Amino acid sequence: MAVHEPLDRRRISRFGPRVWIFLLLVSVIVVVAYAVYAASLSDTTSTTASASLGSLSQVQSGKSPLVGKPVPNFSLPELTQNAKPSSGSVSPSEFVGHPLVINFFASWCTACQAETPMLASVAQGLGHKVDFLGIDENDTETTKALAFIAKNHVDYPVVTDHASLQGKYLLIGLPTTVFVASSGKVVGVVQGQMSKSVLEHWISRID
Known part of the structure; x- marks a missing residue:
């Protein structure tokens, strides 16, 4: 037994460093792979959150949990020069005392x-009887949103948002329109593309 001990030690000495180097390389590869995966997962989650709102062509005008409650407040930067205050941000609280129609939309939404x-057109016809506020949701380029507003002759205030209101307003798709009484309480919520008659019906409830 004593004769073979030196051989065993030489074998351990010979192959030991290789094993440690191999384990070190494996550890480095695992760490790098995990970092790449984590970054990819983060990007995917962010993209999914931004793209979760789709286009709703069918109207869903059920009772929303928002109805009867004060309209959720926010302060967002405007896309047009028609909004107030002059600081460039707009909040629903500014419109208290007037009926308000809040429309969530996007240029990419069919x-x-x-x-x-x-x-x-309806907003222009009503003049100052009812206030309108557009919220451009998840447009990747401001130029596209501005072109959309100009093309459709939107002359009421429009602000830009990137999913910060999705939870507050329980958004499941676009367009979504929230009808707010002059008291500041939500009267109705319509999800999906409205007809003129549907729009006028809800306006009559807040006018």
Whole structure:
């Protein structure tokens, strides 16, 4: 037994460093792979959150949990020069005392493309009797949103948002329109592309 001990030690000495080097390389590869995976997962989650709102062509006008409650407040930057205050941000609280129609839309939303011209026309016809506020949701480029607003002759205030209101307003798709009484309480919520008659019906409830 004593004769073979030196051989065993030489074998351990010979192959030991290789094993440690191999384990070290494996550890480095695992750490790098996990870092890449984590970054990819983060990007995917962010993209999914932004793209979760789709285009709703079918109207869903059920009772929303928002009805009867104060309209959720926010302060967002405006896309147009028609809004107040002059600081460049807009909040629903500014419109308390006047009936308000809040419309969530996006330039990429096909149902919004069909609905917005009608919405803009009705808003112009009502003048100052009812206030309108547009919320451009998840547009990747401001230029596209501005072009959409100009094309559809939208002259009421429009602000831009990137999913910060999705939870507050329980958004499941676009367009979504929230009807707010002059008291500041939500009267109705319509999800999906409205007809003119549906829009006028809800306006009559808050006018």
